[in-house]
Amino acid sequence: MWIDTHCHLDAAEFDPDRPEVIARAHAAGVRRLVVPAVMPSTFDAAREAALLCDGAYALGSHPLYVHQAGPDAVRQLEQALQHWRDDPRLVAVGEIGLDHFVPELQDEASRAAQEALYAGQLAVAAKAGLPVILHVRRSADHLLKHLRRLKTEGRPVPGGIAHAFSEQQAMAFVELGFKLGFGGAMTFDKALQIRRLAAQLPAECLVLETDAPDIPPQWLYRTAEERAQGARSRNEPAELPRIAETLAELRGWTLDETRAITTANALAALPRLVALGRTLRT
Numbered sequence: 001m002w003i004d005t006h007c008h009l010d011a012a013e014f015d016p017d018r019p020e021v022i023a024r025a026h027a028a029g030v031r032r033l034v035v036p037a038v039m040p041s042t043f044d045a046a047r048e049a050a051l052l053c054d055g056a057y058a059l060g061s062h063p064l065y066v067h068q069a070g071p072d073a074v075r076q077l078e079q080a081l082q083h084w085r086d087d088p089r090l091v092a093v094g095e096i097g098l099d100h101f102v103p104e105l106q107d108e109a110s111r112a113a114q115e116a117l118y119a120g121q122l123a124v125a126a127k128a129g130l131p132v133i134l135h136v137r138r139s140a141d142h143l144l145k146h147l148r149r150l151k152t153e154g155r156p157v158p159g160g161i162a163h164a165f166s167e168q169q170a171m172a173f174v175e176l177g178f179k180l181g182f183g184g185a186m187t188f189d190k191a192l193q194i195r196r197l198a199a200q201l202p203a204e205c206l207v208l209e210t211d212a213p214d215i216p217p218q219w220l221y222r223t224a225e226e227r228a229q230g231a232r233s234r235n236e237p238a239e240l241p242r243i244a245e246t247l248a249e250l251r252g253w254t255l256d257e258t259r260a261i262t263t264a265n266a267l268a269a270l271p272r273l274v275a276l277g278r279t280l281r282t
């Protein structure tokens with residue numbers, strides 16, 4: 001069994017053919033999908049998508065939706081976690097984080113709003129004892145600062161999944177109990193830094209994700225020119241085993257080894273998936 005630890009199956013891109021997307025994932029052996037919400041208005045959709053694919057979901061507000069999420073987003077997360085706390089499919093808080101790349105969200109007020117949203121949600125995750133699925137874009141050091149602060153205050157977040165672009169950041173996340181997600185970006189020959197990390201980090205740190213419909217792997221990638229001509233590039237969970245072939249090559253592992261290692265790591269990062277595996281149909 002493969003686990004896609006991060007896919008936005010509830011996204012509008014999948015509205016035309018969601019059941020087929022799920023069928024292709026299952027046929028490819030991607031039996032467990034984790035669907036993170038992006039703001040309170042998508043909480044129900046993430047949960048429904050998880051039910052539809054016999055998978056799991058996470059609740060939280062994504063930094064790119066900091067303004068749409070509204071001033072009440074942290075309280076709404078707390079209420080939703082309370083409401084669904086006995087739902088075995090709820091496995092994490094996410095997708096939360098900080099985006100220090102997208103130009104529209106780099107003014108002082110937007111950065112402050114992102115940080116307040118992230119810090120508030122981290123505290124809620126720590127209180128609920130749930131791991132977090134992080135959005136990291138040029139923001140690893142700021143994300144780590146808040147994780148360390150909670151740890152120092154004696155209310156640590158129980159790990160989760162992050163991304164890193166240097167070994168130092170990667171190991172800082174690992175020290176805080178995190179696994180590191182690898183996906184389509186790793187399949188590009190030019191992504192030297194990501195490929196080096198995928199090749200060299202300790203095996204027990206690595207998990208796989210598609211972030212579908214985003215981050216299409218190299219074989220689905222469309223250039224700006226192709227996109228202008230209407231060519232689509234939609235990533236989907238069924239691509240995960242082929243993405244994993246890149247990891248297998250980089251590590252010198254067989255595909256079976258890659259599956260066994262990354263699945264075990266995903267279960268360690270999101271422990272509620274273990275119980276879910278026992279209660280589900282397959």
Ligand SMILES: [Zn+2]
Nearest residue numbers: 006008095211
């Ligand atoms: Zn995402």
